[in-house]
Amino acid sequence: MKRPIAISDSANFYVSAERIFDPTLKNVPVIVLSNNDGCAVARSDEAKALGIRMGEPLHLIRDKIAAHGVRVFSSNYTLYGDISRRVVEVYEDFTPNVEIYSIDECFLDFTGFKDRVAHARAMRSEVLQRIGVPVRVGIASSKTLAKCANDVAKKNPIFAGVLDMMDEALADLILPMVPVGDIWGVGRQTQKKLHGVGIHTAAELRDMPLRQARAVGTVVLERTILELQGEACLSFDEVEPQRKGMAVTRSSGTPMTDFDTLFQAITAHATRAAEKLRRHGLVAGTLTVFYHTNRHRPDRPQYSGSRSTRMMPMSSDTFDLVEAARRCAQAAWPKAHVGTFGFTKAGVLLDDLVRLEDRPQTLFDVARPKSAALMTALDQVNDRFGKKTMVLASEGMQRPWQLRADHRSPRYTTRMSDLPVVR
């Protein structure tokens, strides 16, 4: 027996959220802008009807905005987060198992409901009544199919916001009409490749041999095919996973042509990243700096640089992060033709995040062991953890020496308190 999975998402969520508190926004074109007010990231139906596209730059639609009196908002993520939480509370009244997928989408376990469509309709009107946000619901036996059902329900008013595709005969009817590029997980690149081998619809993708799929794409595409066949490959996960990375990135209006200017931007981003880490009570194990030229001007010389470094030890300290970012930025700096590049986007990415209290109290290798005292300590550690455990050490640093079992095989992690103190 296949388990019914529903996905519920809010229509034009940011716009819907703004409309809750301002009735004059109803039935008029409204858009919400991205972080830096650079482009439109949410549009009301009326704004879509004016031809304003997702991600369209603000400067290209100024005339339209003026001509049609489009109401324009900067994004207010605190508000959207609050509304999102309230919507989830309503979902939880309708099913015990809710997986929050994004700020405006939840997967819901619909196992055990006799009339799933009626249940979804009741949930829909409850969200509308209590929160004031319209939602659409797609139901199927896999997440990918549920997303597809949701999408079809969204585009065809005949379904009144709810489509249950648990029935295979119904899926057989609908999938031939769905363009393959509309399937969750099939982006522009994959779509292009699929078109190249004559696959244009969701039904054709569903029937594609897995071997062929592996040649065209990756394991991700194989999974998508199985999901389209109704086999749930993507698990339903209620517990919110610990985030693995975070980023601070910005585009700059004026190109950065020298290292000092670039590093100023990188420093600002690293500083913000450190604050963000501390706010979440996290430390980072890996820091990456990237920067690149203006991709919208392919006629100009292009360069993109990116370097990563381990944080030793893991840190959320502004000084540590800025220092690491400087090293990365320098290492990624082009060796030649510097004058011809103007960098318009830069970012600092942090990965391998762990909670501060879980931080391993260890250092990574900085230098090969040299001194007699250090060798003695290594022997002690080897005795204690076995010869197979490689131990690396650092010395010549300001901090007291610290030891650490190698992170390579055999894997061994330990707290500082478990290791002998070396001085």
Add this chain to the structure above:
DNA sequence: TCTGGGGTCCTAGGACCC
């Protein structure tokens, strides 16, 4: 010292998503 197989880990980059 050389050779090689079977592994893991790491980085850089790509693709996709909201």
Add this chain to the structure above:
DNA sequence: TCTGGGGTCCTAGGACCC
């Protein structure tokens, strides 16, 4: 002139280990 930001997952190839 101006054209977002924040995430996840996968892969290729090199480094390294036993």
